[in-house]
Amino acid sequence: MKVGTAGSMAGICPSASPGLGLHPDDLPDGLVVADAAQRVTCFNAAAARITGLRPADAVGRPLESALPLEDLDGRRWWALTDPYGGLATRSGQPERNLLLPGGRQVLVSARYVRERPGGPVVRVVVQLRGTEARRRAERSHAELIATVAHELRSPLTSVKGFTATLLAKWERFTDDQKRLMLETVDADADRVTRLIAELLDISRIDSGRLEVRRQPVDMAAAVLRHVETYVRAGLPRDRFRLEVAEELPALWADPDKVDQVLGNLLENAVRHGEGRVTIEVSPAVTKARTEGTAVTVSDEGPGIPEESMARVFTRFWRGSKRGGTGLGLYIVKGIVEAHGGTITVGRAARGGAQFRFTLPVGAPAFLTQG
Ligand SMILES: Nc1ncnc2c1ncn2[C@@H]1O[C@H](COP(=O)(O)OP(=O)(O)OP(=O)(O)O)[C@@H](O)[C@H]1O
Numbered sequence: 001m002k003v004g005t006a007g008s009m010a011g012i013c014p015s016a017s018p019g020l021g022l023h024p025d026d027l028p029d030g031l032v033v034a035d036a037a038q039r040v041t042c043f044n045a046a047a048a049r050i051t052g053l054r055p056a057d058a059v060g061r062p063l064e065s066a067l068p069l070e071d072l073d074g075r076r077w078w079a080l081t082d083p084y085g086g087l088a089t090r091s092g093q094p095e096r097n098l099l100l101p102g103g104r105q106v107l108v109s110a111r112y113v114r115e116r117p118g119g120p121v122v123r124v125v126v127q128l129r130g131t132e133a134r135r136r137a138e139r140s141h142a143e144l145i146a147t148v149a150h151e152l153r154s155p156l157t158s159v160k161g162f163t164a165t166l167l168a169k170w171e172r173f174t175d176d177q178k179r180l181m182l183e184t185v186d187a188d189a190d191r192v193t194r195l196i197a198e199l200l201d202i203s204r205i206d207s208g209r210l211e212v213r214r215q216p217v218d219m220a221a222a223v224l225r226h227v228e229t230y231v232r233a234g235l236p237r238d239r240f241r242l243e244v245a246e247e248l249p250a251l252w253a254d255p256d257k258v259d260q261v262l263g264n265l266l267e268n269a270v271r272h273g274e275g276r277v278t279i280e281v282s283p284a285v286t287k288a289r290t291e292g293t294a295v296t297v298s299d300e301g302p303g304i305p306e307e308s309m310a311r312v313f314t315r316f317w318r319g320s321k322r323g324g325t326g327l328g329l330y331i332v333k334g335i336v337e338a339h340g341g342t343i344t345v346g347r348a349a350r351g352g353a354q355f356r357f358t359l360p361v362g363a364p365a366f367l368t369q370g
C-alpha cells in the first residue's frame with residue numbers, strides 16, 4: 001500500500017538500518033546527510049516537504065549549495081559554521097531558526113560524525129523541522145492573552161458599571177440598594193485580585209520559578225483548619241468527613257502552597273460537587289518509591305465525566321457554567337509537582353469526583369544524611 005498524501009515527494013536515501021525496517025522517509029523530521037566529500041547522500045521526504053526543495057536536485061551536490069541556509073542576518077550558514085573544518089572536537093550545532101532562499105523558515109540542527117575522536121568529519125547529519133510547532137506555541141500564547149483579557153474585563157465592567165451608576169444617581173437609591181451594589185463591586189474587585197494572583201502563579205509554574213519553602217507541615221491539622229473555615233461560614237459540620245491515619249510520615253512542604261492546594265480541592269468539592277466531602281490523609285508510597293503523605297478528597301456530586309478527566313488539569317478548562325476561571329486545578333497540579341508529588345483524578349466510591357495527591361517527605365538533606 002502506498003502511504004502519503006497526494007503530491008508528497010519520496011526522498012532519496014540509501015535504505016538505512018534494514019534490521020529495523022526503518023527508512024529515512026519514515027522519519028517525522030527532515031533528514032539530510034552529506035558524506036566526507038561534502039556531497040549530499042540522503043535527502044528524505046520530510047526534508048523535501050519542509051524545504052520545498054526536490055531531493056533529485058539535492059542529492060550528489062555539495063551540501064552548501066544543495067541546502068543554502070542563511071541565518072537571520074543573511075549570512076551563509078555552512079560557511080559560518082564550517083562543519084568540515086574548524087576544531088576537531090566539535091560534534092555539531094544546536095537547533096537554530098534559519099532561512100532558505102525565498103524566506104522559508106526552518107529549525108536546523110546538525111551532528112558531525114567522526115570515525116575516531118579528533119578525526120576528520122566523515123558525515124554531517126542535518127535535522128530539519130518546520131516552524132509550525134513554534135507558531136502553534138505562539139498562537140496558544142495569543143489565545144491565553146485573549147482569555148485573560150476577557151476574564152479580567154467582565155468583573156471590571158461590573159465594577160465600572162456600579163460605581164458609575166452610584167456616582168451619577170447616589171440620591172436616588174435606598175441604603176439597601178447602595179449596599180447591594182457596593183457588595184457586588186467588592187466581590188468583583190476580589191475576583192480580579194484573585195485572578196491576578198492566579199495568573200502570577202501560572203507564570204511561575206510555566207517558567208519553573210515556583211519556589212517551594214519547605215518546613216514541617218501537619219497535614220491533618222491543615223485539613224481541619226480548612227473544614228473549620230467552612231463550618232464557620234455556615235456549612236453544616238456533617239458535610240465533611242475527615243479520616244486521618246494514625247501514623248503519618250513526617251512531611252516537609254511549603255505550608256502556604258499546601259493550603260492553596262487544599263483550599264482549591266475543597267472549594268471544588270463544595271462548589272462543583274454535592275453531598276458529603278470525605279478527606280482522607282494517609283501514608284503513601286510516591287512515584288519515586290519514597291515515603292510520603294497522600295490526601296484524597298472525594299464528594300458525592302456528578303463527578304468528572306470520563307472523557308474530560310485528561311483535561312481537568314489544563315488551564316481554563318471548566319466543566320460547567322458554575323465553574324470559576326478554570327485555573328485552580330492547573331495551579332494545584334503545578335504546586336504538587338513542584339514538591340515532587342503527583343495528583344490524579346478519578347471517580348469516588350459513591351459516584352462523585354475524587355482527587356488524590358501525594359507529597360514525598362521532602363526532609364532537608366541535613367536531616368536525612370549521617
Ligand atoms: N469535585 C468536582 N466535581 C465536579 N466537577 C469538578 C470538581 N472539581 C472540579 N470540577 C470541574 O473541573 C473544572 C476545573 O476546576 P478548577 O478548579 O481548575 O477551576 P474552577 O473551579 O472552575 O475555577 P477556579 O478554581 O480557577 O476558581 C471546574 O470548572 C469543574 O467543572
Ligand SMILES: [Mg+2]
Nearest residue numbers: 264268328329
Ligand atoms: Mg477550582
